Structure formats: structure tokens, C-alpha cells
Amino acid sequence: MSAAPVIEARGLGRVLPGPMPVTLVRGIDLAIAPGEFIAITGPSGSGKSSLLYLLGLLDRPSEGSVLLDGRDAAGLPENDRARLRLTRLGFVFQFHFLLPEFTVLGNVLIPMRKLAALSDADMHRRAEELLERLGLGDQARKRPDQLSGGQRQRVAIARALANAPRVILADEPTGNLDTHNARTVFDIFAGLARDTGTAVVTVTHDEHLAAQAGRRIHLVDGRIDREDRA
Amino acid sequence: MALPLAVDVAVTHLRGRKRQTLVSVLGVALGVGFFIAMTAMMQGFQGFFISTVVDVAPHITISDEFREPERQPAVTAFPDGAVRVEGVKPRDQVRGIKGGPGIVEAIRRLPGVEAAPSLSGQVFLRYGAAERNATLSGIEPSQELRITRLEKDMLAGSLRDLQTRPDGVVLGAGLAKRLGAGMSDRLTAISPAGVIRRVTVVGIYRTGVSSFDDGQAIMLLKEVQILQDRPNVINRIRIRMDDIDAAGDLAARLEARYAYKAESWQEANQGVFSVFRIQSAVMYSTVGAIMVVAAFGIFNIISTVVYEKSRDIAIMKSLGFAEGDIHRIFILEGLLVGVIGALLGWVIGYALVSLLGSLRFNFGGGTIQNDRFHLAYSFVHYAVGGAFSVTAATLAAYIPARRAARLNPVEIVRGAA
Ligand SMILES: Nc1ncnc2c1ncn2[C@@H]1O[C@H](COP(=O)(O)OP(=O)(O)O)[C@@H](O)[C@H]1O
Ligand SMILES: [Mg+2]
Numbered sequence: 001m002s003a004a005p006v007i008e009a010r011g012l013g014r015v016l017p018g019p020m021p022v023t024l025v026r027g028i029d030l031a032i033a034p035g036e037f038i039a040i041t042g043p044s045g046s047g048k049s050s051l052l053y054l055l056g057l058l059d060r061p062s063e064g065s066v067l068l069d070g071r072d073a074a075g076l077p078e079n080d081r082a083r084l085r086l087t088r089l090g091f092v093f094q095f096h097f098l099l100p101e102f103t104v105l106g107n108v109l110i111p112m113r114k115l116a117a118l119s120d121a122d123m124h125r126r127a128e129e130l131l132e133r134l135g136l137g138d139q140a141r142k143r144p145d146q147l148s149g150g151q152r153q154r155v156a157i158a159r160a161l162a163n164a165p166r167v168i169l170a171d172e173p174t175g176n177l178d179t180h181n182a183r184t185v186f187d188i189f190a191g192l193a194r195d196t197g198t199a200v201v202t203v204t205h206d207e208h209l210a211a212q213a214g215r216r217i218h219l220v221d222g223r224i225d226r227e228d229r230a
Numbered sequence: 231m232a233l234p235l236a237v238d239v240a241v242t243h244l245r246g247r248k249r250q251t252l253v254s255v256l257g258v259a260l261g262v263g264f265f266i267a268m269t270a271m272m273q274g275f276q277g278f279f280i281s282t283v284v285d286v287a288p289h290i291t292i293s294d295e296f297r298e299p300e301r302q303p304a305v306t307a308f309p310d311g312a313v314r315v316e317g318v319k320p321r322d323q324v325r326g327i328k329g330g331p332g333i334v335e336a337i338r339r340l341p342g343v344e345a346a347p348s349l350s351g352q353v354f355l356r357y358g359a360a361e362r363n364a365t366l367s368g369i370e371p372s373q374e375l376r377i378t379r380l381e382k383d384m385l386a387g388s389l390r391d392l393q394t395r396p397d398g399v400v401l402g403a404g405l406a407k408r409l410g411a412g413m414s415d416r417l418t419a420i421s422p423a424g425v426i427r428r429v430t431v432v433g434i435y436r437t438g439v440s441s442f443d444d445g446q447a448i449m450l451l452k453e454v455q456i457l458q459d460r461p462n463v464i465n466r467i468r469i470r471m472d473d474i475d476a477a478g479d480l481a482a483r484l485e486a487r488y489a490y491k492a493e494s495w496q497e498a499n500q501g502v503f504s505v506f507r508i509q510s511a512v513m514y515s516t517v518g519a520i521m522v523v524a525a526f527g528i529f530n531i532i533s534t535v536v537y538e539k540s541r542d543i544a545i546m547k548s549l550g551f552a553e554g555d556i557h558r559i560f561i562l563e564g565l566l567v568g569v570i571g572a573l574l575g576w577v578i579g580y581a582l583v584s585l586l587g588s589l590r591f592n593f594g595g596g597t598i599q600n601d602r603f604h605l606a607y608s609f610v611h612y613a614v615g616g617a618f619s620v621t622a623a624t625l626a627a628y629i630p631a632r633r634a635a636r637l638n639p640v641e642i643v644r645g646a647a
Contacts, residue, residue: 086550101242113235
């Protein structure tokens with residue numbers, strides 16, 4: 001990969017302070033190019049989620065840095081990091097984490113309404129397009145609790161894509177899904193990376209799915225243990 | 231999108247706790263409603279009381295008294311000495327205001343100020359078998375009419391009739407009733423000086439102030455001077471002025487100038503005004519307590535929502551909401567409860583005031599006669615009640631909102647996983 005990385009970790013480490021400090025991750029060096037599809041694997045407790053929160057600017061590193069498009073982002077004030085989460089990053093969690101009172105369409109609209117860069121009509125058009133693309137065109141008016149687990153996870157992906165982020169960060173997005181739905185989600189990710197140049201970083205413990213990614217990073221004890229490319 | 235995002239989320243949260251929200255809104259509404267009704271009633275009554283008093287009684291009364299006991303010659307002679315005089319027996323002075331007519335003239339020259347002399351003293355009235363003590367005021371009708379509104383309270387006759395009937399007396403309605411006397415009846419008046427005169431009722435008034443109606447009689451000044459055996463003496467100068475709020479200042483100036491005690495209407499009614507102040511304090515404490523309870527209700531809902539919705543807060547943060555955005559959402563929730571409560575409170579307040587305004591009752595006694603609530607209608611009450619509740623609601627939301635803003639999304643997301 002020769003393209004300039006969209007997101008990059010340099011000597012990234014996170015220690016929880018306290019009388020008995022806990023090291024979540026340490027010494028992570030990782031450069032992710034646009035359009036890359038990366039799977040992070042590793043045993044439970046190896047620091048996969050922690051790494052994702054750091055890359056996604058939700059958590060602050062104890063050492064090292066996170067660069068977004070070449071600029072240090074993790075050290076910015078909270079307001080600026082929130083702004084970057086809004087415009088450049090998209091999260092998908094293991095549990096769907098939709099806002100239960102809002103409709104499917106309403107959930108997808110939230111990041112766009114927050115950004116307020118488009119007209120109402122354009123926001124609606126884009127939200128409907130995204131849902132269509134994820135096979136949810138006829139579910140827009142439903143509430144999250146009327147959907148199946150797989151459908152909800154796709155809504156969460158649509159919402160993560162709302163503001164056309166540069167990077168999608170997904171933490172075991174298929175952990176609660178059956179094989180069929182899990183495969184669908186991974187197909188979507190692969191398509192996204194290939195067709196839109198969005199970088200996708202997803203944590204998974206499913207080796208079959210991980211095999212679909214262009215690059216696999218294996219964590220052990222908070223460190224990159226091995227890395228291989230397809 | 232009809233609503234801005236923050237309002238949309240805030241409304242969603244409150245809708246999820248309808249009953250709790252309703253209780254808090256009602257708490258605020260009752261606070262505001264009672265505030266409006268009680269201020270209307272209290273200010274209305276105080277205003278009514280003042281206007282009645284100000285209408286009936288003089289604005290300033292100068293009397294032949296001194297605030298300080300007369301200084302003893304020994305004290306005057308040694309102003310810096312430690313002089314103490316004991317066992318002083320007051321001489322029975324020929325009391326009265328020295329140079330009274332001159333003082334009246336001087337006061338009348340002040341712009342917007344009128345004054346009239348009188349001689350006031352006790353008298354014993356007898357009509358048939360009925361006897362009553364009364365305060366008898368001797369007045370000069372032509373001068374008196376400049377400082378009194380008594381003419382509008384006359385049930386029969388007129389103060390003017392005193393001029394043509396030197397033996398005439400004008401009675402308060404309560405006094406006349408107790409004596410059983412009516413117009414043209416002839417009474418016997420006996421003074422402490424021992425002078426006895428026959429007098430004829432030429433007028434009856436009712437002011438609504440019981441001390442005037444039940445215990446006062448009015449005659450011509452000259453006649454009273456004869457009756458009290460105090461020729462050419464006056465012991466009261468009564469003053470009426472356009473700017474009643476200036477009464478205190480003018481009274482102080484007159485007292486400094488003439489040495490006689492000059493009492494403003496405010497000073498004369500000090501006791502009542504301190505009761506008013508206590509009433510106001512009680513009312514504000516009551517309404518304040520209602521608002522504190524309402525504020526606790528708001529604090530409670532928003533804290534509950536923050537707790538229940540911590541996962542949603544974490545999601546919103548991961549989506550790119552800043553701390554300020556989250557803070558704003560929860561402040562907005564308090565504000566919504568406050569604003570809706572205030573609006574509802576205005577309706578309740580308006581309804582209560584209308585209801586109170588329509589009531590009629592019959593109280594025989596009291597210092598002032600009254601058959602209804604006197605209400606002060608003012609938008610200020612609505613504005614103050616509204617501002618107070620919105621402020622209280624916002625403050626109540628502040629602490630939970632800050633906690634929401636500072637929630638660490640990582641902890642919540644981890645906890646859920
Ligand atoms: N708040 C915390 N206090 C103590 N230990 C923690 C805390 N959060 C995470 N850890 C520990 O840090 C390690 C990394 O956690 P995590 O990043 O969630 O791993 P993974 O996602 O690979 O399972 C784990 O051993 C976990 O138990
Ligand atoms: Mg994890």
C-alpha cells in the first residue's frame with residue numbers, strides 16, 4: 001500500500017492509572033490506507049476494543065499518537081475530537097446501539113442533522129439511499145425493536161456511513177448475528193472498502209470472516225503479535 | 231425536520247417518562263399559579279387598604295405633641311454635661327399648636343399640598359337613653375373640603391351644612407346607629423371641660439374605615455373651641471398632598487421646621503404595613519417551597535433520564551456529539567418542563583384570579599369594610615412567576631446535565647459489551 005494513510009497509530013499505548021495500573025494496549029504502530037479492509041483478531045482481553053476506542057478518538061492514549069490524514073488527532077481538545085468523530089469516523093458496536101425512540105430513518109438521520117451540512121430534503125434522500133444500499137429500503141419507518149438483529153446491525157452501519165466517514169471502526173459487529181447475517185455484514189464492509197475507498201477496521205473472533213479482509217492483525221496482551229495480508 | 235435535533239432528543243426523553251414529567255410540570259404550574267393568584271390578592275388588598283386609608287385619613291397630621299419630652303432647663307444649660315433630672319412633674323400646659331393658622335397658610339403655599347386646621351378632643355354624646363364617647367373634630371368647612379374626600383361618603387347631609395347650622399353635628403354611620411340617632415335629631419354633647427351643648431344631626435357618613443365611622447363626630451371649629459373651652463386653639467393640622475409617596479419626607483421637614491410631631495400616613499399605619507410585610511414573606515416562602523419541590527422533581531426526572539439513557543449518551547458521543555451538545559439536551563429538558571409548567575401555571579393563575587374576582591361575601595366587622603377580594607391585575611406577576619419557574623427548572627437540570635456531559639462513553643460501551 002503506497003497511498004498516504006488515512007489513519008495511523010504511532011507507538012500507541014493506553015494504561016489505566018491506579019494503584020495497580022492496567023495496560024490495555026502498548027507499542028501499537030499501524031498505518032491504514034484509504035479503501036483498506038482490516039480485521040483485528042485476538043483472544044478475549046487482548047486489547048482489541050481498547051485499540052478501536054483509541055483509533056476512534058473515544059479514548060485518549062497514555063502514550064503515542066493517532067493521526068488522522070497525517071495530523072495528530074488524539075491530543076486535540078474534546079470538542080475537536082467530537083467533531084472528527086462526526087465527520088471522519090463511523091462506529092459500529094457489537095450491540096446495535098440504536099436510539100430506541102427514533103425510527104430507522106431517524107437513527108440514520110441523526111449524524112447528518114448534527115452536522116447540518118445538507119438541506120432537510122438532501123438528508124432524507126441520502127438516508128433513504130443508504131438504507132436502500134443496505135437492503136432496508138422498506139424498513140425506514142419502523143422502530144429498532146421491530147427489526148431483527150441482523151437488520152439492526154445494518155441500520156447501525158447505515159448510520160455510521162451517514163456523514164461519509166473516511167474510516168469505519170467496528171467492534172465485533174457480527175458477534176450477535178447468525179452466519180448468514182454475519183456474512184452479509186462482511187460483504188457490505190468489503191464492498192464499502194472496495195467501492196467507496198472507506199477504510200474499514202473490524203474486530204472479529206471469526207477466522208472465516210477475518211479471512212475476507214485484506215489484512216489481518218492479531219493482538220496478544222495488548223500488542224500486535226502478527227500481521228498478514230491476503 | 232420540524233424540530234432541532236437537541237429539542238427532538240429532549241422531547242423524546244421526556245415522553246419516555248410521561249407520568250413523572252407530568253407531575254413535575256404540574257408542580258411548576260401550581261407554584262406559578264398560586265404565585266399569580268396570591269400576589270394578585272395580596273397586592274390588591276394592600277393597594278385597596280392604602281387607597282382607602284389615603285382617601286379617608288389625612289396624608290400628614292401635625293399634632294400639638296412633641297416626639298421628645300420637653301428638655302429640662304438644666305439639660306439645655308449644660309449641653310455637654312452629664313445632667314440627669316428626675317421626678318419631673320409636667321405642668322398642665324395650655325396645649326395646642328402655637329401660631330397654627332400661620333403654619334396652615336405656610337404649608338398651603340407649598341405646591342401640591344393642602345392643609346386645614348382642626349381641634350380634636352373627646353366628647354360624650356347622649357341621645358335619649360343612649361350614650362357614647364366619641365372623638366369630636368372641629369373643622370372649618372371651607373378649608374376642610376380641600377383636604378377631605380368625606381363628601382363622597384356622605385349618606386345624608388353635607389359638611390357644608392355646618393356653616394348654616396352652627397349647632398350642627400356630622401356623625402359616622404356606626405356612631406349614629408349606636409346612638410339610635412338620625413338626621414335632624416337633637417343630641418346632647420358634654421365635654422371633659424364640663425360644657426354642655428345641644429347639637430343637631432346635619433349629616434351622616436360612611437367611609438368604610440371603622441375607626442372613623444364608629445367613633446368620630448364633626449362640628450364647626452368655633453363650636454368645638456367653645457365646647458372644649460379652648461378658644462382660638464387648634465391642635466391638629468391635617469394635610470393632603472398630590473404625591474402621597476412624598477408624605478414621609480414632607481412630614482420630616484415639617485417636624486424639623488415647627489417641632490410639632492408630624493405623622494405621615496405611612497407612619498400612622500406602620501403596624502399594618504409590617505403585617506403586610508410578614509404576609510408577603512409568608513407568601514413568598516410558600517411559593518418558594520412549592521418551587522423548590524418542583525425543582526427537586528425536575529432534578530429527579532433528569533437524573534433518572536441521564537441514568538437510564540447513559541447508553542444513548544455514549545452512542546451520541548461516539549457519533550460526534552460534544553460535551554456541550556449533551557449538556558444542552560438535558561438543560562433543554564429542564565427548560566421544557568419549566569416553560570410548559572409556566573404556561574400551564576399562567577392558565578391556573580388566570581383561572582384562580584378570575585374565580586377570586588367573582589366571589590362576593592359579607593363580613594360585618596373588620597377595620598375596613600369589604601365585600602370582595604380586591605385584586606391587583608398585572609402582567610408583572612405573570613412575568614415574574616414565569617421567569618422564576620424557568621430559572622428554577624434550568625438550575626435543577628444543571629447538575630444532572632453536567633453529569634451527562636461528562637459521562638465517559640468508553641466505560642459505558644465496555645459495560646454493555
Ligand atoms: N476499566 C477497566 N478496569 C480494569 N481492566 C480493564 C478495564 N477495561 C478493560 N480492562 C482490561 O483490559 C484488557 C483489554 O480489554 P479489551 O480491550 O476490552 O479486550 P478485548 O476487546 O480484546 O476483549 C482486558 O484484560 C480487560 O479486562
Ligand atoms: Mg472487546
